[in-house]
Amino acid sequence: MSIVAFGNWLTSTALSQLIQRTHGAIADIQVVHILCLATLFALALNLSLRIAGRGLAAEPLASLAGRFVPAMWICLGLLFVTGALLIIAEPHRTVGNPIFYVKMILLLVAIALTLWLASVARSEPEKRAALHVAAAWLYMLVWTGVIVAGRYIAYR
Amino acid sequence: MDAGFLDWLQSTGLAVAISEEWFPFVESLHVITMAIVAGTIFVVDTRLIGLTSTRLPFSYVAERMLPWTWGAFVCSAVTGTLLFIANATGYFDNTPFRMKMLLLVLAGLNMLYFQRVTFRTVSAWDAGRPPVTARLAGTISLILWCGVIAFARWIGFTATG
Numbered sequence: 001m002s003i004v005a006f007g008n009w010l011t012s013t014a015l016s017q018l019i020q021r022t023h024g025a026i027a028d029i030q031v032v033h034i035l036c037l038a039t040l041f042a043l044a045l046n047l048s049l050r051i052a053g054r055g056l057a058a059e060p061l062a063s064l065a066g067r068f069v070p071a072m073w074i075c076l077g078l079l080f081v082t083g084a085l086l087i088i089a090e091p092h093r094t095v096g097n098p099i100f101y102v103k104m105i106l107l108l109v110a111i112a113l114t115l116w117l118a119s120v121a122r123s124e125p126e127k128r129a130a131l132h133v134a135a136a137w138l139y140m141l142v143w144t145g146v147i148v149a150g151r152y153i154a155y156r
Numbered sequence: 157m158d159a160g161f162l163d164w165l166q167s168t169g170l171a172v173a174i175s176e177e178w179f180p181f182v183e184s185l186h187v188i189t190m191a192i193v194a195g196t197i198f199v200v201d202t203r204l205i206g207l208t209s210t211r212l213p214f215s216y217v218a219e220r221m222l223p224w225t226w227g228a229f230v231c232s233a234v235t236g237t238l239l240f241i242a243n244a245t246g247y248f249d250n251t252p253f254r255m256k257m258l259l260l261v262l263a264g265l266n267m268l269y270f271q272r273v274t275f276r277t278v279s280a281w282d283a284g285r286p287p288v289t290a291r292l293a294g295t296i297s298l299i300l301w302c303g304v305i306a307f308a309r310w311i312g313f314t315a316t317g
Binding site for chain 1: 179180183184187188190191192194195196198199208209211212216217220224302305306309310312313
């Protein structure tokens with residue numbers, strides 16, 4: 001099945017039709033998507049700052065990661081659900097769009113970095129290695145890329 | 157506001173350049189800075205409500221987060237102004253845009269009241285559970301900022317021009 005045919009099939013599903021026909025549904029799903037992204041971005045920023053020895057430095061890294069990383073997974077879960085609904089509602093805006101795949105690749109990198117930084121926080125909580133600090137800033141750069149690519153999807 | 161002024165604003169070279177070429181880039185910067193503003197405010201507000209970071213004093217969480225909030229807010233205001241001038245007449249008449257601005261003012265007033273009144277007694281509750289007035293300020297702030305983001309997203313679906 002080609003991407004175009006897949007997009008056509010998704011558009012014809014009952015869920016896609018329901019979202020398309022419900023006034024304001026796409027905008028409201030995007031609102032939840034952006035709220036989750038804002039929260040996730042701020043939590044990622046705090047984790048990165050703490051790894052760099054800044055931000056909420058009075059709290060041990062392992063404790064901060066123990067609080068923030070589970071909240072980040074919840075945000076990611078909601079981002080997946082709302083993102084999937086947006087793809088189902090408007091498949092031609094995403095599945096045929098190269099920028100969408102850039103966003104997905106960056107998202108996979110961000111998830112891999114979340115897993116790695118969380119494990120660093122657990123296993124070597126107070127060791128501030130240059131590699132970890134560099135990875136923390138790369139982490140923020142990748143999340144920034146996810147947001148930029150997400151916005152550019154609308155313009156291609 | 158004078159329609160002639162808005163027309164002039166969106167016909168300036170800067171506004172035309174943003175409208176024709178730079179809009180997605182400026183909008184991306186606006187979304188990133190808004191994410192930092194709202195996200196760091198959520199961290200402070202949930203501490204104020206007593207839900208998170210309860211082992212850290214409130215004043216410490218606020219002191220560490222608010223420089224990021226204000227820095228991002230300034231960038232957000234600049235990028236927001238640039239987006240506005242690109243379609244000044246369309247945005248000025250747009251109801252979600254007006255609601256967003258109203259909620260921003262209300263969020264500012266809520267913060268001002270909290271700073272001038274509730275925060276004066278912070279030494280009494282800094283390390284523990286904040287009083288009802290503080291928790292109320294945090295809850296109102298959370299609701300207002302969620303509203304700011306919601307109406308901001310609705311602008312893109314409703315603005316003309």
